[in-house]
Amino acid sequence: TVAYNVLINGFCLDGNVGYALKLCGQMIKQGLAPDIITYNTLINGFCGDGDLQKACWIYDGMLGAGLVPDLISYKILIRELCKHRYIKKANTYFQQMLGSNIIPDHFVFNILIDGYIKEGNMMEALRLCDKMVAFGLVPNVITYNALIHGHAKEGNLQEAFRLKHEMFVYGLIPDVVTYNLLINGLCKHGYILEASGLCDEMISKGIVPDKFTYTELIFGHCKRQKIDKACEILIMMQKKGLCVDNIACNIVFRTLCKRKKTEEAHKLLERMKKNDLCVDNVTYNILLTGYLKEDKLQQARKLFEEMAVKETHAS
RNA sequence: GUUACUUGUCGUA
Numbered sequence: 001t002v003a004y005n006v007l008i009n010g011f012c013l014d015g016n017v018g019y020a021l022k023l024c025g026q027m028i029k030q031g032l033a034p035d036i037i038t039y040n041t042l043i044n045g046f047c048g049d050g051d052l053q054k055a056c057w058i059y060d061g062m063l064g065a066g067l068v069p070d071l072i073s074y075k076i077l078i079r080e081l082c083k084h085r086y087i088k089k090a091n092t093y094f095q096q097m098l099g100s101n102i103i104p105d106h107f108v109f110n111i112l113i114d115g116y117i118k119e120g121n122m123m124e125a126l127r128l129c130d131k132m133v134a135f136g137l138v139p140n141v142i143t144y145n146a147l148i149h150g151h152a153k154e155g156n157l158q159e160a161f162r163l164k165h166e167m168f169v170y171g172l173i174p175d176v177v178t179y180n181l182l183i184n185g186l187c188k189h190g191y192i193l194e195a196s197g198l199c200d201e202m203i204s205k206g207i208v209p210d211k212f213t214y215t216e217l218i219f220g221h222c223k224r225q226k227i228d229k230a231c232e233i234l235i236m237m238q239k240k241g242l243c244v245d246n247i248a249c250n251i252v253f254r255t256l257c258k259r260k261k262t263e264e265a266h267k268l269l270e271r272m273k274k275n276d277l278c279v280d281n282v283t284y285n286i287l288l289t290g291y292l293k294e295d296k297l298q299q300a301r302k303l304f305e306e307m308a309v310k311e312t313h314a315s
Numbered sequence: 316g317u318u319a320c321u322u323g324u325c326g327u328a
């Protein structure tokens with residue numbers, strides 16, 4: 001059974017869940033009973049496939065086989081339900097889990113908290129924080145990051161920064177994600193100077209900015225129409241050996257398009273194509289909306305056909 | 316032996 005479980009997981013990780021399922025059938029034929037681990041692996045496999053239906057189907061099969069879901073089963077399911085925005089259902093499973101005397105850990109709470117935040121329900125997220133404390137669990141850096149994300153998204157930067165300070169009170173050290181979230185919040189609201197300052201602060205504290213940090217700063221500069229500043233950062237990223245990916249390029253590209261700097265935009269696009277990892281759906285969407293806004297329907301249609309050929313999904 | 320939660324671009328009715 002152990003050997004099968006390992007194999008099944010291997011195929012799941014490989015994205016070949018169908019074959020993993022076949023293997024499960026094969027092990028049954030050999031008289032080996034799938035255990036809770038086998039089921040969890042398969043459920044997780046289908047979840048990674050985005051196939052919630054099949055995941056639930058396996059889950060039911062597990063119940064039918066008389067196996068009792070454990071903490072791991074619940075974590076997998078709850079996370080997937082949250083991803084699909086079925087937060088109510090996720091909560092139902094959570095309650096069921098508590099009802100069957102399974103001791104929750106940081107992960108389940110963080111998953112649920114993040115689920116509520118993604119739904120825009122900060123109240124419930126905060127209530128869950130209290131609940132987690134009631135279970136003797138102390139919110140950790142990830143919990144705080146999720147909350148900071150929520151507040152920043154709502155535009156409540158004050159509260160986001162207050163939480164950053166509160167972290168120290170509880171002996172938690174803000175990490176690169178914490179800083180990235182705050183920098184992102186500042187940039188989104190046009191506070192590029194403050195964002196740059198925060199970037200300096202993190203460096204002085206020994207936290208190394210990553211490509212998220214710099215991409216957010218690029219975004220901030222673009223938002224203030226400082227394309228040259230944005231390009232400076234692009235160059236600096238390359239010098240630091242950070243990969244400049246399609247996201248960073250798209251941001252600059254979009255700004256160039258918006259400002260009707262068509263020539264420079266095309267130059268960038270050519271360079272992106274040369275480095276050939278850079279033209280994606282988002283790039284196309286940017287171009288499309290640009291054309292549509294300028295009533296260049298012909299070009300828009302042409303582009304749309306090009307997308308269809310490349311089998312990118314028009315979204 | 317299986318699960319591991321939080322951050323970046325367009326869009327998301």
